[in-house]
Amino acid sequence: MYPFKQESSMVRNRWYMAAFSNEITRQPMERTILGKPVVMYRKENGAPVAMYGLCPHRYFPLAQGHVEGDTIVCGYHGFKFAATGVQTEVPSQDEVKTKFCQPVYRIEERGPICWIWMGDSDKCDEKLIPPYHDFGLEQPDWHYSSENYFHLEGRSQLLVDNLMDLTHLPYVHHHLGGGEAMKKIPLVTEERELSYRVLRNGKAPWNPFFDKIFGPEAVFEGLASFHIESDFYGPELIKTSLPIITHVDGHDQVPKALGSLLILHGITPETETTTHYFGFSVRNFRQGDEVLDRIQYESELVVRQQDVTVINAVEKRLDAAAAFQKELLVVADVPAVQARRKVEAMLAAESAGNIS
Numbered sequence: 001m002y003p004f005k006q007e008s009s010m011v012r013n014r015w016y017m018a019a020f021s022n023e024i025t026r027q028p029m030e031r032t033i034l035g036k037p038v039v040m041y042r043k044e045n046g047a048p049v050a051m052y053g054l055c056p057h058r059y060f061p062l063a064q065g066h067v068e069g070d071t072i073v074c075g076y077h078g079f080k081f082a083a084t085g086v087q088t089e090v091p092s093q094d095e096v097k098t099k100f101c102q103p104v105y106r107i108e109e110r111g112p113i114c115w116i117w118m119g120d121s122d123k124c125d126e127k128l129i130p131p132y133h134d135f136g137l138e139q140p141d142w143h144y145s146s147e148n149y150f151h152l153e154g155r156s157q158l159l160v161d162n163l164m165d166l167t168h169l170p171y172v173h174h175h176l177g178g179g180e181a182m183k184k185i186p187l188v189t190e191e192r193e194l195s196y197r198v199l200r201n202g203k204a205p206w207n208p209f210f211d212k213i214f215g216p217e218a219v220f221e222g223l224a225s226f227h228i229e230s231d232f233y234g235p236e237l238i239k240t241s242l243p244i245i246t247h248v249d250g251h252d253q254v255p256k257a258l259g260s261l262l263i264l265h266g267i268t269p270e271t272e273t274t275t276h277y278f279g280f281s282v283r284n285f286r287q288g289d290e291v292l293d294r295i296q297y298e299s300e301l302v303v304r305q306q307d308v309t310v311i312n313a314v315e316k317r318l319d320a321a322a323a324f325q326k327e328l329l330v331v332a333d334v335p336a337v338q339a340r341r342k343v344e345a346m347l348a349a350e351s352a353g354n355i356s
Contacts, residue, residue, distance in 0.1 A: 006347040010269045013119035017266035030063035043070040052103040130237045136282035143287040146297045152275035154315035163238045164335040195231035198335045222249040238265045259285030
């Protein structure tokens with residue numbers, strides 16, 4: 001399946017974002033993940049539960065039932081399933097003669113995010129959850145904000161390609177300003193223990209978007225040297241960043257208000273050709289600034305919707321186009337191609353292991 005050799009493009013032995021923590025409540029919700037409907041709810045002690053989302057009796061969605069204690073009750077015939085998946089009651093008969101067990105999935109709540117593992121149970125390891133300390137979520141001097149979600153009518157790798165190639169900024173996100181610097185920017189790649197990193201170093205003038213993010217007190221004249229980091233943690237998470245200002249020509253000291261704004265992209269395949277797209281940001285300046293929170297949230301909604309619109313348009317005719325014409329790749333595609341190779345290796349390893 002484009003752009004891979006394997007029939008499936010979904011890597012299963014990963015921790016994927018199942019939901020933002022505030023989405024999962026005592027009211028069951030359903031989200032299809034890796035092709036399977038999953039019902040999620042909270043037990044009385046607050047712990048999240050993730051279970052195969054269709055009742056085995058008539059395949060009615062369990063999310064349309066309700067929760068009693070730690071048990072979920074099917075809304076069709078009242079069958080009950082414990083949080084472990086074990087069937088505990090069939091109202092139409094006096095006793096449960098068949099001890100049926102509904103599949104359950106490991107779900108881990110870490111701060112504002114719930115991660116789900118739907119791959120091989122013997123390969124499940126909490127240490128494989130993306131490293132929070134590498135993007136500020138475990139550091140008290142970083143501020144979390146701008147939660148948002150989009151449903152993408154496109155395969156997940158299209159989003160990975162988009163995020164690893166920033167030369168689309170002056171065209172797709174032309175309203176931001178400063179994107180012209182991304183057209184022909186040098187790339188430096190680095191294989192880190194935690195991620196595959198792409199560094200983009202360049203110069204840019206002050207622009208209106210900087211004014212919104214860093215504040216007018218940080219304004220400078222001339223060109224600023226900056227670098228942008230993109231980290232591919234895996235097919236499930238990518239970090240990008242706004243320009244991190246390292247030097248302003250003619251100034252001995254960078255204005256203190258300038259800092260780092262990291263933008264995180266949670267990528268969870270829904271099916272082979274649709275994707276859950278989770279977004280959030282962390283920053284180390286203007287903490288608790290509700291005005292900036294709102295500006296950042298509204299900006300991200302616009303930017304991500306622009307990317308979604310592009311990817312949806314590509315997906316509609318992708319298979320036919322790939323069959324008709326060989327894909328054109330250029331120098332700016334190096335990071336995306338490297339990410340593809342890493343995903344391809346994961347898919348090949350799972351195929352060899354016959355993961356179900």
